[in-house]
Amino acid sequence: MTSIPAEFRAFVAETVGDGVVRGVREFGASDLPDGEVEVRVDWSSVNYKDALATIPGGKVARISPLIPGIDLAGEVIASAEPSVAVGSSVLAHGYDLGVARHGGYAAYARLPAGYVVPLSRGLFARDAMSIGTAGFTAAMSVAALEDRGLAPGEGPVLVTGASGGVGSVAVSILAARGHEVWAATGKASEQPRLRALGAAGIVPREETTAGSPRPLESARWAGAVDTVGAATLPYVLRTLRPGAAVASSGNAGGAALTTTVLPFILRGVALLGMDSANLAIEARRALWERIATDLRPNGLDDGALGVTEVDLDGVEPALDAILAGQSRGRWLVRVAG
Ligand SMILES: NC(=O)c1ccc[n+]([C@@H]2O[C@H](COP(=O)([O-])OP(=O)(O)OC[C@H]3O[C@@H](n4cnc5c(N)ncnc54)[C@H](OP(=O)(O)O)[C@@H]3O)[C@@H](O)[C@H]2O)c1
Numbered sequence: 001m002t003s004i005p006a007e008f009r010a011f012v013a014e015t016v017g018d019g020v021v022r023g024v025r026e027f028g029a030s031d032l033p034d035g036e037v038e039v040r041v042d043w044s045s046v047n048y049k050d051a052l053a054t055i056p057g058g059k060v061a062r063i064s065p066l067i068p069g070i071d072l073a074g075e076v077i078a079s080a081e082p083s084v085a086v087g088s089s090v091l092a093h094g095y096d097l098g099v100a101r102h103g104g105y106a107a108y109a110r111l112p113a114g115y116v117v118p119l120s121r122g123l124f125a126r127d128a129m130s131i132g133t134a135g136f137t138a139a140m141s142v143a144a145l146e147d148r149g150l151a152p153g154e155g156p157v158l159v160t161g162a163s164g165g166v167g168s169v170a171v172s173i174l175a176a177r178g179h180e181v182w183a184a185t186g187k188a189s190e191q192p193r194l195r196a197l198g199a200a201g202i203v204p205r206e207e208t209t210a211g212s213p214r215p216l217e218s219a220r221w222a223g224a225v226d227t228v229g230a231a232t233l234p235y236v237l238r239t240l241r242p243g244a245a246v247a248s249s250g251n252a253g254g255a256a257l258t259t260t261v262l263p264f265i266l267r268g269v270a271l272l273g274m275d276s277a278n279l280a281i282e283a284r285r286a287l288w289e290r291i292a293t294d295l296r297p298n299g300l301d302d303g304a305l306g307v308t309e310v311d312l313d314g315v316e317p318a319l320d321a322i323l324a325g326q327s328r329g330r331w332l333v334r335v336a337g
Helices: 048-052 125-147 165-176 188-196 205-209 232-239 262-267 281-292 312-323
Strands: 007-016 019-028 037-046 071-079 089-093 108-111 156-159 180-185 201-204 223-226 245-248 270-273 307-311 330-334
Touching (some): 037 125, 071 108, 125 281, 180 205, 205 232, 232 245
Parallel strands (some): 156 223, 245 270, 307 330
Antiparallel strands (some): 037 071
């Protein structure tokens, strides 16, 4: 028995020969995987990983055809799990969603109960997907830095790739919590928005991507959120203050990492890895509670977070913009209607 209509609209990516064919089409409920909870998807979002899931050689998609969309929010329409009520608002992201299991770019989804996060009071489904996986990762990064001892007033905190999804939300949450945030960005046009989100200062991207023969440089940052990797993470490591940490979540600039051990052994700095996809469900639910309250980003309501809303037909151009490094803020997908 299913409450999902026999056919519904979905954005699908399918490997054909050496390429990937992408587009909106009708999809059958019988082709959805098993799961205890059925959801009418109202909102999803576009993340960097979604872009990788829809290109040849992206090394993210593990099934074909695939409905991408690594996150979704909507209303429960059927549930075999007593703790998940029909009619309740929920979200889900990570694990196999949009990778090895059909994801959020469809009018309906069927999920394991262990993926489901109840939406906290005060956080609507649209807000949740405006934050999405990228914003969740930003919140995870801020929580990890603070758990390790970073406190407001300790000194400047750097966010790299600041105009992007993870970066924008990280700037916003850090500023809302009273940290002195510096935004590293390659986009001059985004500087006013980043200042509106609370950035105290801007660092030009050239400064954070330039290599250096020196293993240690002037110790400037009390903490950092790095979404870029490549040459940027070594820059961060050699400019962190003694005992400071960087939360590393991304590779928007590339995955290679060439550094020395000297920041670790002479300054005691720490490299904290962020893996939002596999965070255990109890920790995930607890962090979303905090995102609705003390880790809530500013800018959701006044446009400063840089949320661009598209429908399912607008997903493909959004994926291309992300791959071209042209993103600003977050891409929100209106799935329903
Ligand atoms: N670990 C996790 O759980 C997790 C979760 C979500 C995302 N991620 C990863 O985090 C990264 C960022 O994701 P996102 O959603 O924020 O992506 P995004 O919206 O595309 O933002 C990435 C930003 O990085 C900067 N950038 C792009 N290309 C660059 C280059 N070649 N060199 C230096 N900077 C560059 C740009 O910011 P500026 O123009 O402002 O410099 C861009 O806006 C991605 O690698 C993504 O896969 C990881």
